[in-house]
């Protein structure tokens with residue numbers, strides 16, 4: 001079971017930031033829901049937010065891949081969280097990678113205001129690049145929990161999200177239809193389009209070479225599309 005900060009009760013004046021990160025299917029949403037439910041049991045006022053664009057499973061709930069769900073408020077941008085957090089003791093934010101860097105200041109303001117802020121999101125994109133604003137939030141957070149899924153190819157702890165389609169934008173919503181978790185050895189970062197074709201690998205057909213996968217050439221890396 002992942003470590004949870006020992007201080008569970010909101011002290012009235014001192015707030016803090018907790019980040020829950022990892023690859024897709026690593027259990028970020030489950031862990032977020034678990035912490036928020038415990039805060040509700042402790043009769044703390046809990047508000048949960050997610051980006052409105054994430055409509056995969058529900059518009060008004062955060063939902064895990066295992067169909068665990070908690071009511072949430074969809075917002076269009078990070079500033080709205082500040083406006084809507086009101087007198088909450090605990091603020092939960094899911095799919096934080098879909099907010100821009102403003103989220104860092106918003107979380108800082110909420111924590112400075114005495115709130116416990118729990119943020120869940122992807123720390124890397126489908127290319128294996130740090131996925132802002134999670135790395136910046138990790139730097140300013142009091143507590144960081146990094147979770148791992150099970151590699152869909154070999155069963156090792158998975159740190160990466162392998163995109164199984166040829167879509168190239170940084171933001172492409174999806175679940176098992178488009179992504180699977182992979183470990184460092186099985187992850188194949190897609191090459192820039194000029195060097196394609198990229199092979200979307202079905203789990204049973206994935207190569208099992210012992211050689212590390214080649215990284216894309218630095219000179220051909222695309223700028224951040226977000």
Ligand SMILES: Nc1ncnc2c1ncn2[C@@H]1O[C@H](COP(=O)(O)OP(=O)(O)O)[C@@H](O)[C@H]1O
Pocket residue numbers: 022023024025026027028029030031063064065066148149150151152181
């Ligand atoms: N390869 C996998 N590794 C781990 N969990 C998986 C995998 N495939 C499906 N799951 C399911 O996904 C659940 C985690 O879902 P979720 O909390 O939504 O993850 P995340 O928010 O990190 O994407 C697990 O409890 C498990 O039931």
Ligand SMILES: Cc1cn([C@H]2C[C@H](O)[C@@H](COP(=O)(O)O)O2)c(=O)[nH]c1=O
Pocket residue numbers: 023024025028029056121122124125126127161170171172173174175179
């Ligand atoms: C790697 C990666 C993922 N996404 C999308 C796919 C899903 O809609 C979410 C992640 O959801 P989860 O709760 O962590 O499973 O993000 C993306 O848009 N771009 C990416 O590079």
Ligand SMILES: [Zn+2]
Pocket residue numbers: 151152153154155156182183184185186187
């Ligand atoms: Zn693997």
